[in-house]
Amino acid sequence: MPLPADFFKKDTLELARALLGCLLVKETEEGTAAGFIVETEAYMGASDRAAHSYGNRRTKRTEIMYHGPGHVYTYQMHTHCLVNVVSGREGTPEAILIRALEPFMGTELMFARRKVKEAKQLTNGPGKLAKALGITMEDYGRVFYERPLFIAEGYEPEQIETGPRIGIDNTDEAKHYPYRFWIKENRYVSRRA
DNA sequence: ATACCGATGCTCT
DNA sequence: GAGCATCGGTATA
Numbered sequence: 001m002p003l004p005a006d007f008f009k010k011d012t013l014e015l016a017r018a019l020l021g022c023l024l025v026k027e028t029e030e031g032t033a034a035g036f037i038v039e040t041e042a043y044m045g046a047s048d049r050a051a052h053s054y055g056n057r058r059t060k061r062t063e064i065m066y067h068g069p070g071h072v073y074t075y076q077m078h079t080h081c082l083v084n085v086v087s088g089r090e091g092t093p094e095a096i097l098i099r100a101l102e103p104f105m106g107t108e109l110m111f112a113r114r115k116v117k118e119a120k121q122l123t124n125g126p127g128k129l130a131k132a133l134g135i136t137m138e139d140y141g142r143v144f145y146e147r148p149l150f151i152a153e154g155y156e157p158e159q160i161e162t163g164p165r166i167g168i169d170n171t172d173e174a175k176h177y178p179y180r181f182w183i184k185e186n187r188y189v190s191r192r193a
Numbered sequence: 194a195t196a197c198c199g200a201t202g203c204t205c206t
Numbered sequence: 207g208a209g210c211a212t213c214g215g216t217a218t219a
Binding site: 018057059060061075076078079080137 | 198201202203205
Binding site: 041043050051052075076077078079080084097099125126127128165166167168170190 | 209210211212218
């Protein structure tokens with residue numbers, strides 16, 4: 001069961017924490033794959049140098065971030081597709097990147113898609129989890145409160161840790177913001193602190 | 194364990 | 207035509 005649309009109507013940093021422990025589900029013709037979200041990163045829109053929507057940049061790519069919380073923002077990075085949850089009120093272009101999952105169901109399908117040996121390698125990175133679940137640019141513009149790509153209730157994380165975001169060294173002051181959140185001691189987190 | 198490097202595709206200038 | 211919110215291989219320790 002998808003969470004209701006209202007779940008996404010939170011302050012972006014609060015939503016980034018609330019998403020930890022939730023289940024991300026993708027249904028395809030090949031079957032269903034799902035995993036618990038264990039790592040997220042917040043991108044704070046107009047005022048955040050590291051955000052695609054910095055300074056309210058509005059292009060074909062960033063357009064969906066203006067359409068209100070709960071939308072699916074997929075973005076192509078080199079050969080990979082990255083998945084984001086749009087946050088903030090309509091007109092406020094904020095988003096949360098999903099960086100890692102703990103596989104829950106459909107692991108055979110994930111292994112078939114990823115071609116790796118260790119379970120840890122299935123979903124411990126933003127490009128990896130998108131491929132494991134079969135998420136593509138086709139999902140751009142959908143909503144996370146309806147099938148076939150949705151977020152459902154999961155478990156309550158014991159302890160949450162925070163730190164600077166990964167891979168944004170070129171955006172001077174923004175690189176220090178503690179906008180990365182992960183579940184402490186979870187082995188599927190993409191990198192240790 | 195960390196470090197570097199090339200692949201490869203889409204968006205924006 | 208440049209620039210990336212990445213990944214997997216190879217290289218070294």
